[in-house]
Amino acid sequence: MEYFEIFIAGIFINNILLAQFLGNCPFLGTSKKMETAVGMAMAVIFVLVMAGMITWIVDTYLLKALDVEYLRTVSFILVIASLVQFVEMFLKKSIPALYAGLGIFLPLITTNCAVMGACLLNISKEYSFLSALVSSFSYAVGFGLALVLFAGLRERINLARVPKPLQDTSIGLITAGMIALTFMSFKGMV
Amino acid sequence: MISALLFMLGIGALCGIVLSLSSKVFYVYEDPRIAQVENNLAGANCGGCGYAGCSAAAEAIVTGKEAPSLCIVSSKEGIEQVAKIMGVDAGSAESPLSYNMCEGGNRADDKYHYMGVSSCKAMSLVFGGKRVCGVGCIGLGDCVKACKFDAVIIGPNGYPVIDDDKCVGCGACQQACPKDIIAVNTLSEQLMKFNQKQDALAPCAQTCPAEINIPRYINQLKEGKYKEAVQTIRMRNPLPLACGRVCPHPCEDECRRGIEDEAVSINQLKRFVSDYEMNSGSRIPIKCAPDTGKKIAVVGGGPSGLSCAFFLRRIGHEVDIFEAMPKLGGMLRYGIPEYRLPKKVLDWEIQGILDLGIKSYSHVRFGVDFGLGSLMASGYNAVFLGVGAWKDYSLGIEGEDLDGCFTGIDFLQRMSSGEKIKLGRTAAIVGGGNTAVDCARTLLRCGLEKVYMVYRRTRKEMPANEVEIVASEEEGIDFVFLAAPTRVIANQEGHCCQLEYLKMKLGEPDASGRRRPEPVEGSETSLPVDMVISAIGQSPDSSFKNAAPHKRITELELTRWNTIDNDPSTLQASIPYIFTAGDAATGPSLVVDAIGGGRRAARSIDLFLKGKAVEPVEHSLQQKRIRESIFSKVDGIQKKARAKMPEIHVNQRLDSMIEVDLVLPEEAAHKEAERCLNCCRICYNPDTDFPIAN
Numbered sequence: 049m050e051y052f053e054i055f056i057a058g059i060f061i062n063n064i065l066l067a068q069f070l071g072n073c074p075f076l077g078t079s080k081k082m083e084t085a086v087g088m089a090m091a092v093i094f095v096l097v098m099a100g101m102i103t104w105i106v107d108t109y110l111l112k113a114l115d116v117e118y119l120r121t122v123s124f125i126l127v128i129a130s131l132v133q134f135v136e137m138f139l140k141k142s143i144p145a146l147y148a149g150l151g152i153f154l155p156l157i158t159t160n161c162a163v164m165g166a167c168l169l170n171i172s173k174e175y176s177f178l179s180a181l182v183s184s185f186s187y188a189v190g191f192g193l194a195l196v197l198f199a200g201l202r203e204r205i206n207l208a209r210v211p212k213p214l215q216d217t218s219i220g221l222i223t224a225g226m227i228a229l230t231f232m233s234f235k236g237m238v
Numbered sequence: 239m240i241s242a243l244l245f246m247l248g249i250g251a252l253c254g255i256v257l258s259l260s261s262k263v264f265y266v267y268e269d270p271r272i273a274q275v276e277n278n279l280a281g282a283n284c285g286g287c288g289y290a291g292c293s294a295a296a297e298a299i300v301t302g303k304e305a306p307s308l309c310i311v312s313s314k315e316g317i318e319q320v321a322k323i324m325g326v327d328a329g330s331a332e333s334p335l336s337y338n339m340c341e342g343g344n345r346a347d348d349k350y351h352y353m354g355v356s357s358c359k360a361m362s363l364v365f366g367g368k369r370v371c372g373v374g375c376i377g378l379g380d381c382v383k384a385c386k387f388d389a390v391i392i393g394p395n396g397y398p399v400i401d402d403d404k405c406v407g408c409g410a411c412q413q414a415c416p417k418d419i420i421a422v423n424t425l426s427e428q429l430m431k432f433n434q435k436q437d438a439l440a441p442c443a444q445t446c447p448a449e450i451n452i453p454r455y456i457n458q459l460k461e462g463k464y465k466e467a468v469q470t471i472r473m474r475n476p477l478p479l480a481c482g483r484v485c486p487h488p489c490e491d492e493c494r495r496g497i498e499d500e501a502v503s504i505n506q507l508k509r510f511v512s513d514y515e516m517n518s519g520s521r522i523p524i525k526c527a528p529d530t531g532k533k534i535a536v537v538g539g540g541p542s543g544l545s546c547a548f549f550l551r552r553i554g555h556e557v558d559i560f561e562a563m564p565k566l567g568g569m570l571r572y573g574i575p576e577y578r579l580p581k582k583v584l585d586w587e588i589q590g591i592l593d594l595g596i597k598s599y600s601h602v603r604f605g606v607d608f609g610l611g612s613l614m615a616s617g618y619n620a621v622f623l624g625v626g627a628w629k630d631y632s633l634g635i636e637g638e639d640l641d642g643c644f645t646g647i648d649f650l651q652r653m654s655s656g657e658k659i660k661l662g663r664t665a666a667i668v669g670g671g672n673t674a675v676d677c678a679r680t681l682l683r684c685g686l687e688k689v690y691m692v693y694r695r696t697r698k699e700m701p702a703n704e705v706e707i708v709a710s711e712e713e714g715i716d717f718v719f720l721a722a723p724t725r726v727i728a729n730q731e732g733h734c735c736q737l738e739y740l741k742m743k744l745g746e747p748d749a750s751g752r753r754r755p756e757p758v759e760g761s762e763t764s765l766p767v768d769m770v771i772s773a774i775g776q777s778p779d780s781s782f783k784n785a786a787p788h789k790r791i792t793e794l795e796l797t798r799w800n801t802i803d804n805d806p807s808t809l810q811a812s813i814p815y816i817f818t819a820g821d822a823a824t825g826p827s828l829v830v831d832a833i834g835g836g837r838r839a840a841r842s843i844d845l846f847l848k849g850k851a852v853e854p855v856e857h858s859l860q861q862k863r864i865r866e867s868i869f870s871k872v873d874g875i876q877k878k879a880r881a882k883m884p885e886i887h888v889n890q891r892l893d894s895m896i897e898v899d900l901v902l903p904e905e906a907a908h909k910e911a912e913r914c915l916n917c918c919r920i921c922y923n924p925d926t927d928f929p930i931a932n
Contacts, residue, residue: 114245116242116245119242126246126249126250127253130257134256137260137264141264142264207355
């Protein structure tokens with residue numbers, strides 16, 4: 049039951065994009081086309097789950113053990129960046145098909161604040177390894193959900209008559225704000 | 239502090255080791271040139287090359303699937319760099335540019351009020367768009383959205399305007415457009431474009447045998463862009479100076495203004511801009527595509543040969559012209575008298591064509607000095623035969639070989655070459671075509687007392703240009719209509735002294751739609767003349783076929799009119815590498831027909847040389863009319879008099895061979911250009927307020 053709660057909270061209530069407002073750059077940058085949005089969502093799910101696990105391990109067995117928790121942020125950056133690089137190399141060699149699909153999105157996530165934020169949240173909530181895993185996955189799914197929804201909307205907005213000063217990113221931000229408002233209604237569910 | 243440093247050092251070292259190890263373990267060989275090539279591509283990820291992103295394009299280049307010139311956005315230096323990395327020749331890429339074909343836009347009426355999503359694609363699904371014009375722009379700007387380089391905007395008139403400087407020719411706009419408004423093509427493709435049924439063409443442009451974009455150059459003239467106007471004409475016609483003087487302008491017969499008012503004087507406007515170029519003292523540079531390395535022999539330096547050579551050269555082929563006469567120009571030089579087309583003007587125009595890098599050899603006659611065999615042996619990849627129609631038909635009457643009897647083209651050609659011919663005092667010209675009129679007017683200028691034109695039908699049936707007939711009437715030529723010569727009578731010295739003819743009357747219409755003349759028995763009359771010139775038509779001289787010692791040329795098929803048989807849509811002759819146009823293929827016809835034919839032959843030759851099937855242009859119009867564009871009545875026209883062609887007064891004309899027709903003054907040309915309705919397929923700019931204008 050606990051994991052289910054974490055899962056629902058990660059996707060809807062604490063949606064990383066629409067409730068925490070982390071990772072807005074790819075949210076606006078890759079949401080113009082459904083195709084790229086789906087690619088990005090998949091890449092984030094993949095990387096975030098990996099990062100969630102590895103950062104939990106680093107935190108528990110290195111930072112806490114050596115009593116240098118104040119180095120959490122900087123060491124997470126290093127670890128996540130290396131991880132993405134590693135995953136890219138691994139995929140290129142071992143799963144070329146997946147690499148071809150996620151290829152150009154992987155380097156984009158290296159410094160994505162959604163990934164970083166989710167990992168830090170896991171630690172601050174003092175999750176167990178399994179909880180951290182579920183939570184990372186649910187944050188990533190939430191990210192993907194918001195991104196895909198938003199891309200669908202933007203594709204339609206493109207065809208609508210938008211006043212000139214509001215075109216493109218401006219109307220995108222307004223739309224994002226409204227979706228965020230609707231996500232607020234999940235507050236207090238769990 | 240120390241522990242923090244140590245920790246970071248440790249974790250950094252760990253990450254570094256893991257990464258370096260994994261880069262060893264998961265190493266995938268990738269051609270290092272891919273990265274180098276990618277650095278030299280434009281990096282816009284525009285997809286114009288047809289690959290997903292620049293890295294995919296780089297990979298295609300390195301694996302040899304594509305040429306270094308694949309990237310259309312890349313600068314010339316970039317392409318050269320890529321070629322250097324690949325160690326191959328850069329290859330010549332012609333950069334394509336985007337062009338808008340519709341100039342109707344907001345002029346076209348709406349069929350319905352559209353409230354749907356603002357996308358051309360969506361709107362075109364509803365009855366093909368809201369505008370009445372089936373082919374025109376619907377103006378919601380899918381092309382603008384598709385362009386990654388901000389090169390396209392929807393202009394104030396409701397159709398896309400393209401910024402040539404920003405356009406890279408990626409073709410995204412063309413793909414986005416649900417209609418055929420935007421075409422992305424290279425110079426060669428534009429030069430080899432022929433009128434098609436679905437094009438946005440004004441009636442005049444449909445009619446012109448050379449397919450010149452008439453409304454466009456008149457519009458450019460109106461805006462004072464004379465240079466651009468000449469360039470527009472040169473896209474279709476390499477001889478605007480000559481055509482501006484001698485063309486009987488079939489385009490003006492279809493002019494929409496002509497339905498309610500007098501037609502726009504299109505040809506005089508053409509002459510105005512081309513004379514402007516000649517008198518400006520400098521030539522407008524003519525762009526050519528990069529060299530292709532193919533060589534073509536053009537036999538005959540007349541209008542069709544010059545046109546074919548001009549267009550082949552402009553699309554990058556190497557062309558040599560072989561001419562039997564001392565100078566190039568063909569019938570323009572030897573068949574059209576000085577007072578209609580001064581040799582100085584023709585020389586200037588031909589020099590401009592040769593300056594593109596075309597070599598010409600004169601005094602060499604096909605079938606005598608050289609033949610098909612020698613051309614093939616010299617490495618020409620294709621041959622264009624534009625030998626013209628220089629053999630006069632004979633009258634077939636008694637005494638036509640007498641002293642004082644001549645044939646039309648032969649006579650004009652000898653006069654033009656400056657030969658001294660012993661002329662008489664009175665002359666009869668037999669025939670009613672332009673050659674006959676030219677002979678008559680030339681003789682009048684040589685000081686003859688009386689010149690008769692003997693024609694077997696009436697003035698109405700005369701095939702000569704109306705303006706020519708009017709001019710010869712003004713100059714005092716006597717017409718003898720409904721007269722068929724029966725014999726030439728000689729005096730004691732064996733010199734011609736009388737032309738006897740039979741009077742005719744008009745009977746039933748014949749195959750050509752003209753009423754057939756029938757002789758009136760016993761009506762022999764004679765005309766006292768000491769010169770007779772028969773100018774009743776010409777046919778090509780096909781003696782080259784018999785004179786050739788080699789078998790191949792004898793396989794060339796001729797029609798029963800002695801013209802070279804060809805496929806009328808591709809102009810390919812019965813020997814595949816021979817193409818033909820102009821009088822040699824059509825029989826005596828207009829200069830502008832020969833020019834159009836020359837260009838059509840150039841297209842077929844180009845296809846032939848590229849090893850493609852020589853197929854006709856799809857949905858080719860070939861001077862047929864688009865029915866919806868031909869109106870029976872035109873609203874919104876106020877009558878405005880057509881510009882009168884300035885000409886030398888009759889009194890001054892007959893003393894010399896001075897050019898009779900003069901060019902319009904600038905002001906008059908602008909006024910005449912204002913009369914143009916700037917028609918498109920169905921829209922136009924009316925003079926008065928009228929629904930279409932709003």
